[in-house]
Amino acid sequence: MEVVEYSEEWKEKWDRFVDESNNGTMFHKQIFFDYHTPGKFNFNHLIVLDKGNIVALLPGSIVEGNIFESPIGASYGSIVTKDIKFEKTLKIVETIIDYGKKKGFSEYLLTAAPQIYETVQNQNLDFAMLWSGFKFDLHYISSAIKLDKEREIISRFSPTIRRNVRKSLRNPDIRVEINERYDEFYPILLDNKARHNVKPTHSYEDLLKLNKLMPGALKLFMVYYKNKPIAGSSMFFTNKNVALCFYNMLLYDYQHLKPIQRVMYEVVKYSTERGYKYVDIGVSQDTKAANPMTPSMSLINFKEKFDAKTVMRNTLRLKLR
Numbered sequence: 441m442e443v444v445e446y447s448e449e450w451k452e453k454w455d456r457f458v459d460e461s462n463n464g465t466m467f468h469k470q471i472f473f474d475y476h477t478p479g480k481f482n483f484n485h486l487i488v489l490d491k492g493n494i495v496a497l498l499p500g501s502i503v504e505g506n507i508f509e510s511p512i513g514a515s516y517g518s519i520v521t522k523d524i525k526f527e528k529t530l531k532i533v534e535t536i537i538d539y540g541k542k543k544g545f546s547e548y549l550l551t552a553a554p555q556i557y558e559t560v561q562n563q564n565l566d567f568a569m570l571w572s573g574f575k576f577d578l579h580y581i582s583s584a585i586k587l588d589k590e591r592e593i594i595s596r597f598s599p600t601i602r603r604n605v606r607k608s609l610r611n612p613d614i615r616v617e618i619n620e621r622y623d624e625f626y627p628i629l630l631d632n633k634a635r636h637n638v639k640p641t642h643s644y645e646d647l648l649k650l651n652k653l654m655p656g657a658l659k660l661f662m663v664y665y666k667n668k669p670i671a672g673s674s675m676f677f678t679n680k681n682v683a684l685c686f687y688n689m690l691l692y693d694y695q696h697l698k699p700i701q702r703v704m705y706e707v708v709k710y711s712t713e714r715g716y717k718y719v720d721i722g723v724s725q726d727t728k729a730a731n732p733m734t735p736s737m738s739l740i741n742f743k744e745k746f747d748a749k750t751v752m753r754n755t756l757r758l759k760l761r
Contacts (some may be wrong), residue, residue, distance in 0.1 A: 441495065441531055443539035443548075446470075446485035454487070457494045462523040463558045463565070466657050467514035468499055475649045479514045486539070488532050496521045496532045498550075502560050506546045515684075518552035518756070519565060529564040533572045540760050548758045551579065554751040555582055556718045557682050569756055574716040577757035579734050583748035585719045587712045593705060598745040604698040605705045613666045614697065616706045617658055624669040625660060629689040640687065640729070647674070661706055663699040669700030670755055673707055683711040684720045721748055 446454065458464035466472050473483065475567040481501055488496035497520040500510030511517025532559045540548060550569075555561055585596075594602050608614050626644040633640055633653065642650070651658045656677070671694070674687040685707065690700055711719050724739035725732060740750075 441490045441535040442485045442701050443448045443535060444487050444489060446483070446487055450487060453494060454485075454497060457497060458520060460522065461497075461520045462560055463553065464497070464520040465516055465553050465557055465682075466676060467511060467553075467678065468497065469654075471653055472481055472650070473499070473513060476513050482745075483512065484508070486536070488535055495524070495528070496536075498536060500550075502545070506544060507549055508540060508545045508547070509549045511551060515552065516553035516557070516753075518550040519569075521565060523560045523562055524564070526564045526568065527600040530571070533565070533568045537549060537572060537758065537760070540758075545760050547760055548574070549755065550574075550757075551578075551753065551755040553682075554582055554584070554720070554753050556720065557679060559679075559681060565595045565727075566754075569630055569758075572758070574756040574758040576754060577579055578755040578758050579733055580723045580725055580752050581733075581740065581752040582723050582751045583721045583740065583743035584637065584751045585708060585746055585748045587708065587716055587718060589712055593708050593712065596747040597705075601701050601745050604701045608698060608702040611697075614699070614702065615664050616703060617662050617664065618710070619662055620651060620658060620660060621662055621669070622651070625662065625672045625674065625689060626667070627689075628672070628691055629674075629687055632689050636727070659710075661703050661710075663703050665694055665697060665699070670694040671695065671703055673700075675707060677716070678720075680715075682720050683707065683716050683718070685722055709747070711743065720751070721746070723753060 455469045455471055458468045470609060484502050486498040487494055498510055499517050501507055501512040503509045521529065594605055597605065622644060629640055659677065661673045661674045661675060662669055670691040672689050673685055676684045676686045678684050688700055708719055721743050724736045724743065726734040726736045
């Protein structure tokens, strides 16, 4: 096996491999990275070849201190493979480590998607990395709803959520639409984020560009009350397994109508009907705490009312020198 650096000529093969992989997501694809303004990141994506054929991908960049970090400019990164045997997995990891030593990297810092994103859940890669010297560096707590076509959706929610969703469904003045009205969604999102002194990861233009680059991968669920936009959820359908709730927004003057609870019901219903395995509601960390792993109990408690369970997003670090 050998490692080669990504160049534009590999783009089609790279994205096809992600689509055919066991653990790849939209965040690993080159078409996704295209939404970034040219020059914003200096990417150093790596390809592992076995007799000229792609067997693994590692998107990322060399950052300060000669650290190879993955992801850069995305939510998830780390090594992408197909559903392969352990021996081959171990060889891939060893090849990547040898390459890093040869290139003078000081370390690898890799954050993979949680295990729910895998088509076949297989921890070969995790064990191979740990056996080869990687150590856990950081854990984030995420919440995900396991979807089940055989179960009534509302019955899975807490009693209060059930009552509020049913009340919303009976209200003729409330409707939910899947559309592309980011012009209605984004100003409310900005206001919501400003309450916590933060900004959205993506600009308004970013979302429009991603929606154009990856048609069908982004869906915007908008809640209207008497034709006025009052809430919404920006969903990223990351691969064939997981729908990721990237942003929720709410016009607080209308929170008594519980529109977030209604939109969560609609998201779960839509994703279940289309054969997805999970809805990922994202991480629940207390961003104001000194320890980045500190859980946000209020967020976690809220998500558990929708029958969400904990999944972890792990970062692995390997010091090479």
